[in-house]
Amino acid sequence: MLNKLSKGFKLAALSLLFTGSLSAQQAIYLRLNEVMPNNVDNYQDDYGKQSAWIEIFNNSPATVDLGGCFLTTDINNPTMYPIPKGDILTKVKARQHIIFWADNNPSHGTFHLNFALDSVKPNFIAIFDSNGKTLIDSITIPPIGPDQSFARVLDGSGAWALAEKVTPSTNNKILTGQEAVLKFKENDPTGVGMAITAMMVVFFALIVLYVVFKCIGNTAMRISKRNALKAQKGTVVQKPVDLGTESGEVFAAIAMALHEYNNEAHDLENTVLTINRVTRNYSPWNSKIYGLKELPKKR
Amino acid sequence: MDGNFFSFLGENLTEFLTFTGFANVTFGHIFMIAVGLVFISLAIIKEWEPMLLIPIGFGILIGNIPFKDAGLQIGIYEEGSVLNILYQGVQQGWYPPLIFLGIGAMTDFSALISNPKLMLVGAAAQFGIFGAYIIALAMGFEPNQAGAIGIIGGADGPTAIFLSSKLAPNLMGAIAISAYSYMALVPVIQPPIMKLLTTKKERLIRMKPPRAVSQTEKIIFPIAGLLLTTFLVPSGLPLLGMLFFGNLIKESGVTRRLAETARGPLIDVITILLGVTVGASTQATQFLKWESILIFVLGALSFVIATSAGVLFVKFFNLFLKEGNKINPLIGNSGVSAVPDSARISHHVGLEYDPTNYLLMHAMGPNVAGVIGSAVAAGILLGFLM
Numbered sequence: 001m002l003n004k005l006s007k008g009f010k011l012a013a014l015s016l017l018f019t020g021s022l023s024a025q026q027a028i029y030l031r032l033n034e035v036m037p038n039n040v041d042n043y044q045d046d047y048g049k050q051s052a053w054i055e056i057f058n059n060s061p062a063t064v065d066l067g068g069c070f071l072t073t074d075i076n077n078p079t080m081y082p083i084p085k086g087d088i089l090t091k092v093k094a095r096q097h098i099i100f101w102a103d104n105n106p107s108h109g110t111f112h113l114n115f116a117l118d119s120v121k122p123n124f125i126a127i128f129d130s131n132g133k134t135l136i137d138s139i140t141i142p143p144i145g146p147d148q149s150f151a152r153v154l155d156g157s158g159a160w161a162l163a164e165k166v167t168p169s170t171n172n173k174i175l176t177g178q179e180a181v182l183k184f185k186e187n188d189p190t191g192v193g194m195a196i197t198a199m200m201v202v203f204f205a206l207i208v209l210y211v212v213f214k215c216i217g218n219t220a221m222r223i224s225k226r227n228a229l230k231a232q233k234g235t236v237v238q239k240p241v242d243l244g245t246e247s248g249e250v251f252a253a254i255a256m257a258l259h260e261y262n263n264e265a266h267d268l269e270n271t272v273l274t275i276n277r278v279t280r281n282y283s284p285w286n287s288k289i290y291g292l293k294e295l296p297k298k299r
Numbered sequence: 300m301d302g303n304f305f306s307f308l309g310e311n312l313t314e315f316l317t318f319t320g321f322a323n324v325t326f327g328h329i330f331m332i333a334v335g336l337v338f339i340s341l342a343i344i345k346e347w348e349p350m351l352l353i354p355i356g357f358g359i360l361i362g363n364i365p366f367k368d369a370g371l372q373i374g375i376y377e378e379g380s381v382l383n384i385l386y387q388g389v390q391q392g393w394y395p396p397l398i399f400l401g402i403g404a405m406t407d408f409s410a411l412i413s414n415p416k417l418m419l420v421g422a423a424a425q426f427g428i429f430g431a432y433i434i435a436l437a438m439g440f441e442p443n444q445a446g447a448i449g450i451i452g453g454a455d456g457p458t459a460i461f462l463s464s465k466l467a468p469n470l471m472g473a474i475a476i477s478a479y480s481y482m483a484l485v486p487v488i489q490p491p492i493m494k495l496l497t498t499k500k501e502r503l504i505r506m507k508p509p510r511a512v513s514q515t516e517k518i519i520f521p522i523a524g525l526l527l528t529t530f531l532v533p534s535g536l537p538l539l540g541m542l543f544f545g546n547l548i549k550e551s552g553v554t555r556r557l558a559e560t561a562r563g564p565l566i567d568v569i570t571i572l573l574g575v576t577v578g579a580s581t582q583a584t585q586f587l588k589w590e591s592i593l594i595f596v597l598g599a600l601s602f603v604i605a606t607s608a609g610v611l612f613v614k615f616f617n618l619f620l621k622e623g624n625k626i627n628p629l630i631g632n633s634g635v636s637a638v639p640d641s642a643r644i645s646h647h648v649g650l651e652y653d654p655t656n657y658l659l660m661h662a663m664g665p666n667v668a669g670v671i672g673s674a675v676a677a678g679i680l681l682g683f684l685m
Contacts (some may be wrong), residue, residue: 195429
């Protein structure tokens with residue numbers, strides 16, 4: 001009983017460990033994506049004011065909650081702005097963006113930071129995980145002109161550059177989702193390339209399986225022969241039987257015969273085939289006269 | 300009782316009549332209901348794939364009952380309706396992997412393990428998918444649509460639904476109906492092609508009986524199969540993962556209850572839901588398009604190409620095999636993954652020429668290899684075109 005309980009506890013501990021690591025893993029997909037340190041006449045917050053902003057991108061295929069993570073402009077003070085927990089708006093859907101206002105006005109809400117960005121000097125910005133120690137992403141923004149933004153060329157990954165267009169809360173590069181299709185349309189309009197490539201992959205996959213199972217099969221047959229030889233040692237049978245290449249049907253027939261013999265099946269049959277006429281006692285239950293399908297007779 | 304009351308009753312009745320099917324019926328509805336009735340008749344009278352054609356046929360009737368578009372949340376395309384909720388399994392693509400779980404739990408891969416070269420026949424039959432892809436492109440379909448249509452040639456309903464839900468959701472109804480229709484018509488489509496492409500001598504080839512396969516080999520198969528195929532084509536993971544998982548719970552011998560649930564109640568429930576909702580998705584207003592007819596034509600072509608490719612590949616393969624090891628080309632058709640129907644066809648056609656030549660067990664090899672091959676092909680198309 002105790003042994004069972006201990007196993008249960010171990011399993012529970014293991015599952016908790018995995019759950020913990022999963023939730024921790026999610027925040028690592030967050031990326032600083034675009035920053036405007038000197039907002040003069042650009043994007044406005046809910047209060048109608050222009051302030052510097054930092055855009056964060058969720059580079060994962062699932063929703064990530066930023067609540068509990070930290071934003072900072074000082075590597076030595078990673079917990080400068082703790083993003084409040086429990087705000088439903090901090091949950092960022094897959095491959096979506098969220099904006100934080102660096103206006104040093106946290107009383108305006110979750111997305112208003114307790115620090116501002118310098119419009120003249122380079123700005124170091126970092127996001128830390130909820131433990132306040134694990135750096136998720138950081139960037140140093142060089143001094144840029146008013147109403148200009150410094151952004152990743154491709155959302156969530158790749159190099160940073162001065163953005164050609166300012167794109168708060170939207171993709172830095174517009175993707176139609178049809179790139180792969182367009183690529184095939186342009187380079188392989190007949191589909192022959194796709195057919196050749198795909199058939200090669202299908203054949204390769206099944207050839208690999210064939211080779212592996214050929215080897216496994218040969219090994220299994222060798223083992224089977226060896227075991228058969230071992231079993232025959234000391235018996236009167238002189239010539240070893242090659243069990244490895246025997247048909248499965250033969251084994252099935254032998255097994256069935258033994259099974260029936262051991263269970264004494266078919267020794268006494270209930271049904272007898274005969275050419276003699278068999279008399280059967282009359283019963284109204286098997287009489288066609290009383291059949292339910294009999295049609296009413298007209299008189 | 301004054302006149303107002305009677306006019307109120309009259310107005311109510313007139314209003315009610317506008318909600319009835321009779322007031323909203325179109326030629327399209329009548330046509331699709333007729334199609335549904337044909338499916339049900341084929342299933343009951345001819346016993347062609349009754350497990351699929353009865354739910355799909357009845358689903359077509361359900362989906363084509365005309366009604367007034369008044370936000371009553373009854374149609375399959377109305378968000379929040381019961382049918383729409385059930386349809387999510389098709390749209391989001393989670394019914395097909397569950398079907399694959401059941402298929403894995405009921406499939407015996409012994410024939411394939413005992414004679415692994417038959418895997419190549421399963422690979423050859425996938426030409427049907429890519430042949431149809433080429434023709435679909437020539438007909439003017441976009442590459443993603445052509446990929447979704449081509450998969451009909453894999454003769455695997457769940458795979459066709461899974462792939463079309465990802466690549467071309469707007470064509471999914473037509474693709475699913477086409478795939479299942481041709482799977483039901485395998486006994487009609489395949490034998491003439493098999494006879495046309497083989498000589499009498501080839502049809503009489505006797506194959507070595509398959510050797511006995513140990514349980515260890517059967518247990519290694521799903522594990523090695525998963526690792527080898529999905530490392531190569533990770534996009535096939537939902538289908539291949541569930542197929543091999545289902546097979547492992549069958550072959551491990553220690554999870555009998557799980558295997559029985561997967562191959563019994565679970566697959567039955569999902570088949571019912573999948574069949575009815577796929578059928579209901581053929582709502583005339585959404586389904587009756589020129590594209591749907593083209594998809595049916597392409598579906599037939601893909602089956603013809605797949606069957607021919609399988610048979611011709613075996614003939615080609617025989618050129619390299621020693622006498623006594625040759626493969627009967629009549630099992631080439633079973634490279635398509637309509638399990639076990641195409642294997643049964645090989646068996647029946649073989650018996651026509653030699654009543655003592657039993658090809659069923661041999662044909663099951665390429666048949667189950669076809670399931671793996673079509674799932675791999677679907678993964679490739681998904682990886683390239685998504």
